[in-house]
Amino acid sequence: MRTLERPKPNQRTNTDATGMRITLCRRCGSSDVVKYGICKGQQRYFCMSCQRKFADSNALLYKRFPVEQVGAALSMFYSGFSTREIGQNLTQQYQVPAPSKSTIYRWVAAYTSAALQCSPGVQAITGDA
Numbered sequence: 001m002r003t004l005e006r007p008k009p010n011q012r013t014n015t016d017a018t019g020m021r022i023t024l025c026r027r028c029g030s031s032d033v034v035k036y037g038i039c040k041g042q043q044r045y046f047c048m049s050c051q052r053k054f055a056d057s058n059a060l061l062y063k064r065f066p067v068e069q070v071g072a073a074l075s076m077f078y079s080g081f082s083t084r085e086i087g088q089n090l091t092q093q094y095q096v097p098a099p100s101k102s103t104i105y106r107w108v109a110a111y112t113s114a115a116l117q118c119s120p121g122v123q124a125i126t127g128d129a
């Protein structure tokens with residue numbers, strides 16, 4: 001399964017083929033960043049290196065849990081795992097207290113609405129893209 005298209009690895013310069021400025025990740029400085037749609041007039045981005053979303057305002061969608069845990073939870077959710085199984089898996093994988101069922105649903109709702117409202121052209125998690 002996969003989440004988002006990986007960008008072509010040709011972005012060592014500061015512009016891409018269309019001459020647009022390449023955005024560097026606010027978190028890790030990587031240029032391995034893909035556009036993630038526009039929300040409220042603001043370009044949003046997703047960093048393939050540290051798996052974080054960010055906008056020009058530096059707004060972060062998830063604060064309390066590392067985004068890789070959120071991503072793992074979402075992947076499992078879309079693969080048909082129950083929230084209880086997701087919680088158990090996260091506990092095993094990351095040695096953290098399992099997020100509650102409602103927390104997982106909030107992640108799913110936040111991710112899904114972000115994907116729908118903010119990036120109509122972006123392939124979100126579909127299972128077999």
Ligand SMILES: [Zn+2]
Nearest residue numbers: 025028047050
């Ligand atoms: Zn990054």
